[in-house]
Amino acid sequence: MSKQIKDFRGTPLRESDFQEGKVLYVHDALRGEYAWDTGIAIGHYLAGLKKGVILGARCDHCRKIVVPPRTVCEWCFRPLTEYVPLQDTGTVNTFSICYVTWDVKRIEKPEIPAVIEIDGASPGHGILHKLGDVNPEEVTIGMRVQAVWKPAEEREGAITDILYWRPLKEVKKR
Amino acid sequence: MGMRKVAVVGAGMTKFVRRAQETGKELSWEAVRMALDSCEMTIDDIEAVCMGTAPDAFDGLHMKAEYLSDGAGAWLKPYMRSYVGGGTGIFAPIQGWYHVASGLFDTCLVVCEEKMSSFYPHAQAAFLTIFDHTTERALKPNLLWIFALEMNRYMHTYGVRKEDIALVSVLHKRNAADHPCALLGEPDITVEDVLNSEVLAWPVQRYDVSPVSDGAVAIVLAAEHVARRITDKPVWIEGVGWCLDTAYWTNRDLCYPRYVEVAARMAYEMAGITEPRKQIDIAEPYDPFDYKALHHLEGLQLADRGQAVQLYIDGTAARTGNMPVCPSGGLLGVGNPIAAAGLMKIAELFWQLRGEAGARQVPGNPRRGVAQAWGDLMQVGTVVVMGR
Amino acid sequence: MSERVAIVGVGWAGFRPSTPYQSYKELMYEAAVRAYADAGVDPRRDIETFVTVSEDFHEGTSIFDEYTPDQLGGALKPVHTIGGDGLHGLATGYMLVRTGRFSLVTVEAHSKASNILTLPYITAYAQDPVLNRPLRLNPEYIAGLEMHRYLYETDTTPEQCAAVVVKNKRNALLNPLASFAADLTLDEVLNGPPVAWPLGRHEVAPLADGAVVMVLASEEKARLLTDKPVWIRGIGWCNGPASLESRDWADAPHIREAARLAYRQAGIRDPFQEIDFAEVDDTYAFKELQHLEALGICLPGEAGLLTEQGATEPDGEFPVNVSGGSLGVGHLLDGTGLARALEVVLQLRGEAGPRQLEDVEVGLVQSWRGVPTTSGVVAVLSN
Ligand SMILES: [Zn+2]
Numbered sequence: 001m002s003k004q005i006k007d008f009r010g011t012p013l014r015e016s017d018f019q020e021g022k023v024l025y026v027h028d029a030l031r032g033e034y035a036w037d038t039g040i041a042i043g044h045y046l047a048g049l050k051k052g053v054i055l056g057a058r059c060d061h062c063r064k065i066v067v068p069p070r071t072v073c074e075w076c077f078r079p080l081t082e083y084v085p086l087q088d089t090g091t092v093n094t095f096s097i098c099y100v101t102w103d104v105k106r107i108e109k110p111e112i113p114a115v116i117e118i119d120g121a122s123p124g125h126g127i128l129h130k131l132g133d134v135n136p137e138e139v140t141i142g143m144r145v146q147a148v149w150k151p152a153e154e155r156e157g158a159i160t161d162i163l164y165w166r167p168l169k170e171v172k173k174r
Numbered sequence: 175m176g177m178r179k180v181a182v183v184g185a186g187m188t189k190f191v192r193r194a195q196e197t198g199k200e201l202s203w204e205a206v207r208m209a210l211d212s213c214e215m216t217i218d219d220i221e222a223v224c225m226g227t228a229p230d231a232f233d234g235l236h237m238k239a240e241y242l243s244d245g246a247g248a249w250l251k252p253y254m255r256s257y258v259g260g261g262t263g264i265f266a267p268i269q270g271w272y273h274v275a276s277g278l279f280d281t282c283l284v285v286c287e288e289k290m291s292s293f294y295p296h297a298q299a300a301f302l303t304i305f306d307h308t309t310e311r312a313l314k315p316n317l318l319w320i321f322a323l324e325m326n327r328y329m330h331t332y333g334v335r336k337e338d339i340a341l342v343s344v345l346h347k348r349n350a351a352d353h354p355c356a357l358l359g360e361p362d363i364t365v366e367d368v369l370n371s372e373v374l375a376w377p378v379q380r381y382d383v384s385p386v387s388d389g390a391v392a393i394v395l396a397a398e399h400v401a402r403r404i405t406d407k408p409v410w411i412e413g414v415g416w417c418l419d420t421a422y423w424t425n426r427d428l429c430y431p432r433y434v435e436v437a438a439r440m441a442y443e444m445a446g447i448t449e450p451r452k453q454i455d456i457a458e459p460y461d462p463f464d465y466k467a468l469h470h471l472e473g474l475q476l477a478d479r480g481q482a483v484q485l486y487i488d489g490t491a492a493r494t495g496n497m498p499v500c501p502s503g504g505l506l507g508v509g510n511p512i513a514a515a516g517l518m519k520i521a522e523l524f525w526q527l528r529g530e531a532g533a534r535q536v537p538g539n540p541r542r543g544v545a546q547a548w549g550d551l552m553q554v555g556t557v558v559v560m561g562r
Numbered sequence: 563m564s565e566r567v568a569i570v571g572v573g574w575a576g577f578r579p580s581t582p583y584q585s586y587k588e589l590m591y592e593a594a595v596r597a598y599a600d601a602g603v604d605p606r607r608d609i610e611t612f613v614t615v616s617e618d619f620h621e622g623t624s625i626f627d628e629y630t631p632d633q634l635g636g637a638l639k640p641v642h643t644i645g646g647d648g649l650h651g652l653a654t655g656y657m658l659v660r661t662g663r664f665s666l667v668t669v670e671a672h673s674k675a676s677n678i679l680t681l682p683y684i685t686a687y688a689q690d691p692v693l694n695r696p697l698r699l700n701p702e703y704i705a706g707l708e709m710h711r712y713l714y715e716t717d718t719t720p721e722q723c724a725a726v727v728v729k730n731k732r733n734a735l736l737n738p739l740a741s742f743a744a745d746l747t748l749d750e751v752l753n754g755p756p757v758a759w760p761l762g763r764h765e766v767a768p769l770a771d772g773a774v775v776m777v778l779a780s781e782e783k784a785r786l787l788t789d790k791p792v793w794i795r796g797i798g799w800c801n802g803p804a805s806l807e808s809r810d811w812a813d814a815p816h817i818r819e820a821a822r823l824a825y826r827q828a829g830i831r832d833p834f835q836e837i838d839f840a841e842v843d844d845t846y847a848f849k850e851l852q853h854l855e856a857l858g859i860c861l862p863g864e865a866g867l868l869t870e871q872g873a874t875e876p877d878g879e880f881p882v883n884v885s886g887g888s889l890g891v892g893h894l895l896d897g898t899g900l901a902r903a904l905e906v907v908l909q910l911r912g913e914a915g916p917r918q919l920e921d922v923e924v925g926l927v928q929s930w931r932g933v934p935t936t937s938g939v940v941a942v943l944s945n
Binding site for chain 1: 186187188189190191192193194195196197203204208211212234296297298301302305307308309310312313314315317318319322323325327330347354355360373375376377378389391422424425426427428450489525
């Protein structure tokens with residue numbers, strides 16, 4: 001360490017220091033409320049989900065189909081105007097078996113977040129979602145999965161209109 | 175036209191602790207005072223101040239840098255906050271570099287502060303708001319998810335084993351035992367300890383992760399003509415690079431951090447480095463999780479893809495090896511007060527290259543080092559090459 | 563080092579009280595496309611580095627810089643964010659070009675103020691959490707305190723402050739980007755509802771959505787791209803006392819210091835004589851007066867008189883906020899400073915349409931980050 005510095009400051013506290021009133025603090029809960037405009041591309045995406053369809057967008061210049069849709073291709077900077085309905089099946093690109101919630105509460109039945117490459121989009125193009133109806137030990141990268149939708153009358157145009165993705169039992173021809 | 179040379183001439187840091195009694199302002203001030211003392215300068219010698227600090231959500235403070243400004247020594251000075259998520263701790267010195275290299279300022283103070291303990295009940299919950307508000311946040315994603323998803327993809331693609339990745343955590347936490355500011359230095363930790371620790375989000379376990387902490391680090395930068403007056407041991411900022419990949423992280427292959435590669439190539443080009451594995455003596459890659467150090471060594475072109483773990487298996491990464499990695503103890507050992515943790519790596523290279531790293535000193539008079547940080551949605555790489 | 567830096571392209575989008583048809587990404591994209599077309603550049607091929615300006619709590623997203631690269635053409639390129647005002651972003655772009663390492667830089671700032679449902683709370687969270695926040699006051703009280711002390715020390719009158727509102731909202735009538743143009747009388751402004759006495763409702767700039775993108779270039783690149791470069795002659799920025807407990811309530815020393823830095827670079831000794839017009843922060847009407855004084859355009863206590871006498875009108879000796887200012891255009895949160903710089907660029911290029919000033923060569927732009935901060939930027943631009 002820099003030899004000149006002998007005394008490194010920074011005073012550690014323990015949880016008990018607060019509980020016993022040795023250290024005073026101010027508690028505040030924030031009120032940050034927002035209503036984000038979904039705009040054109042994500043507006044279409046949400047409207048599609050409400051109808052039970054996952055929409056992508058096509059870039060003719062780069063010859064690829066991306067999901068979620070966007071109004072500009074980030075690689076060629078050309079506008080994207082064509083929305084393409086994709087399948088509600090896909091392939092697990094990667095997954096985790098998670099034993100804590102977003103606010104770090106321990107859970108017994110783990111959540112299984114995954115990146116799912118969507119059939120009909122270009123290879124490697126996926127979305128973040130969760131897997132369900134599956135034994136966590138049996139999940140593998142490359143596993144084929146299918147969306148489990150909310151009943152049509154309960155859908156509201158949100159990513160949660162898909163409840164989760166479960167293993168694809170058999171390949172159906174449409 | 176040639177670029178102005180910029181040197182690091184002083185550095186200071188607080189201890190990294192789970193919960194500090196000091197406020198963010200006070201932590202900043204302590205680090206600044208030590209940095210100025212170390213090069214016998216006063217705040218009046220400083221012409222501009224750069225602040226690096228991670229999300230406002232941790233502190234529940236809007237425009238956090240404005241609040242921190244007096245603690246950082248910015249009173250009636252040009253002061254600016256740069257921001258690239260977890261990459262901020264290595265970006266702030268880049269920001270300081272362009273302040274001086276632009277010719278507008280001859281001296282610049284760079285301060286990085288983090289007070290993560292203010293968030294109640296746990297800092298990790300603040301990370302929910304880093305996800306896309308419309309397409310992801312409704313799923314209640316956990317910060318650990320993205321690391322677990324990336325680690326799994328990395329292990330799967332290259333066939334890297336968890337028991338080998340654990341070597342990273344072991345080496346860094348052991349190194350940290352020699353750091354007077356470290357939160358989690360553990361001289362006797364073993365691979366078994368890591369593999370037996372609590373599973374958080376498989377494949378991520380408790381000891382794969384760096385601890386959230388409070389702390390601050392400051393460095394002093396100076397233009398060449400000033401630096402030579404201040405010290406006979408300036409450490410030069412030889413190269414800087416940064417790169418931000420697309421926000422659509424689920425459209426990318428997470429197995430390789432190409433944004434780190436782009437940033438590294440930018441920094442190496444500026445530093446005149448053509449063979450990084452031969453021309454760099456010390457590496458301080460960003461290691462908030464153990465596999466991340468491997469990922470980043472590969473992005474930094476210091477190992478082939480999927481092969482970085484060999485540096486740990488064959489001892490190359492040890493302090494006495496050919497390419498010491500995180501001799502400081504890294505984030506895994508010293509602690510992870512986000513922006514401050516990145517700047518800690520710059521301070522470490524400063525001390526190592528001057529031969530002032532005490533018990534942590536890398537032998538053989540190292541001449542050149544690289545420090546790197548990472549952030550956002552597995553998206554940003556920030557790289558600084560320093561040499562004497 | 564490249565000494566001279568020019569603005570070679572400008573673009574904008576929104577500038578309305580709400581923009582429900584576009585996401586923030588789409589707003590930024592529209593502004594970016596316009597700026598790149600204006601500069602004649604392809605961002606994927608030509609732009610070397612990108613600077614965006616935002617604050618997490620204004621976006622409702624932590625680490626907001628994550629979401630900035632794609633719609634600017636910056637993916638997998640050197641992009642970084644500044645937590646500041648749009649002019650802090652301009653200063654950053656200026657420094658990056660001056661290092662000699664970059665010859666084309668994009669600078670972006672925006673507002674989606676209409677999406678923030680609890681903005682007064684958000685603004686209040688910028689106060690000291692232990693000393694000030696527990697008082698649970700609407701943060702505009704700070705502006706009321708500053709205004710009262712400013713009037714007291716400088717003998718400026720409420721009528722003079724109201725004259726700023728009348729002038730700026732009337733100027734805005736000629737600006738298609740202005741959302742809050744009006745033809746008000748002095749009495750209407752003075753008799754409006756109070757917010758934090760002596761500050762009245764009409765004296766507070768209303769909020770707007772919008773995005774501004776600028777392309778900066780080295781001298782060499784600028785000469786290739788345009789025959790109407792706007793040069794950044796000097797730019798300075800400064801923070802004053804951070805806490806409410808340590809500030810001078812009547813003064814704006816941070817603006818004085820920022821101006822000193824900018825004038826030194828630009829070689830300006832007498833700003834009133836050497837600068838032709840200014841876009842000055844008027845988040846609150848009295849701020850325009852206080853800022854003009856801190857900028858050295860006149861002595862403390864004189865800005866109100868100048869305003870009353872019409873010197874700051876478009877046909878006056880020193881036109882101020884010909885655009886309509888934030889009072890007339892709308893306040894764009896972190897995008898405000900860049901929006902004001904946009905007006906200076908248009909004026910210096912002779913592209914300001916019906917509000918074009920004659921024979922202008924040097925323009926001044928100044929920003930302030932709003933309550934409770936003492937943070938501001940000053941830039942001198944010329945054609
Ligand atoms: Zn394309």
